[in-house]
Amino acid sequence: MLNARIKLRHLQAFLEVARQRSFARAAERLAITQPGISKTIRELEETLGASLFDRTPKGVALNQAGLTLLRHAGPALRALEEGVQAIGDTDGVRQLRVGALSTVESRLLPDALRGWHAEGTPHADVGVSVVTGPSAFLLSRLRRGELDLVVGRMTEAREIQDLAFEHLYYERLLLVVRAGHPLAGMSPLPPEALSAYPWVLPPPRTTLRQQVDSFCVRHSLALPARRLETLSLPLSRGYTLGSEAIWVAPEEAVVESLAAGELCELALPLEQQGGSVGLCTNATLRPSLALEAFCERLREVASRLGRGAPSP
Structure with missing residues (x-):
């Protein structure tokens, strides 16, 4: 007491x-x-x-x-x-501050936000401010109390440390190219064939880049000089569709383009199971009711997308 x-x-x-x-x-x-x-x-x-x-x-x-x-x-x-x-707070003016990694920008977060602000929902009047960037940047802001939540693939990030992480689903990084690319449909695909084309990949010192570097070590590959390093999904997609580049892409970002036949996954897996996508919060701060409700919305969307259970 x-x-x-x-x-x-x-x-x-x-x-x-x-x-x-x-x-x-x-x-x-x-x-x-x-x-x-x-x-x-x-x-x-x-x-x-x-x-x-x-x-x-x-x-x-x-x-x-x-x-x-x-x-x-x-x-x-x-x-x-x-x-x-x-x-x-009589007028309901509040705002959640969310950090989003590129792995959730295409489906999970947009779907959750649409449901969050749907007319008649309990927290429809609660605004959401979304900040994007690499995990180290977002997690440092979460630790300082400048963000309420970070969403994305970040289990490999050293910056998690004393923060609380909740797993939602596993997601792979894929090697994808435009339809009609010389490597599309080639199976088996020798790893050395990748070196002849430009690459689009995450920047150095990001958790996604660690997986690319591991892939290169396993297959004795050196990154090509012709490469675009970015976390921007629209830039990556546009560059890949208009060139012969190979894009190291989060599965969520390309699933619709793959289904539409605009992009093709190469027959060479970059990783098998993928990384854990989830929610990261600051355990030293008591969550607001709005934050707890938004996390539950994210869990519901993850489950609806068929990704609620961990991969074997």
């Missing part, structure tokens, strides 16, 4: 001093006197029986006890603020 002597003002003062690393600046931000904020921090330290800050020539710094309190007090106050805001 929380000590009754610890008040909201104690935690607010603590968090502001931790942010500003200065009693004077924190007092200015909270519109109180410096002796007042010093007294508030002293009361908190006496109640806890521990010092929270070390005084340095450049200001103050959190010690180990302070870091421990910060890890818990910050998310708790943010959750409280969200609750108060939700109660007082």
Whole structure:
């Protein structure tokens, strides 16, 4: 049980001093006197029986006890603020911040958003802001609290670490070419034949590129000098349809073009099972009801697409 002597003002003062690393600046931000904020921090330290800050020539710094309190007090106050805001939010103006990797931009996320904003749904008035980019960029923003959720294939990303990941389905990377390409329909396809054509592939230092590099090592291939490195699906598709390029494509991004006969999958698998596509959240932050509902929407769409169960 929380000590009754610890008040909201104690935690607010603590968090502001931790942010500003200065009693004077924190007092200015909270519109109180410096002796007042010093007294508030002293009361908190006496109640806890521990010092929270070390005084340095450049200001103050959190010690180990302070870091421990910060890890818990910050998310708790943010959750409280969200609750108060939700109660007082009479016009329903809220927004989810979602990070999306290229592996879910074509079907999973668009389908989920269409259902989310359908007329009459419980959260139709909740806006969604979508940020795209490589997993390292999106996961770092999630860790800092700048995103509520990241969706995509990211299990190989080192940046997941203490974040919470929930598997939805496995998805393969495919080698695809335009219809009528010299390699289309060739089976068996010798790996060395790929070197004669331009490639479209994910940029270096991305989780998808790791799989391409592994494929090249397995087949003793060197990446061709003629290559386009991008995460843009429209650019990749347009370039591939108008050239003899080989596109390393997420299955979701090309499934409709394959069915329509615009693109052809080469008879040389880049990977067998594929990577795990799922939801990544910041476990230190309490999810809002809207976020929980949006995650459930994503699960429903994944199941409807026939991908709810893991591959054997």
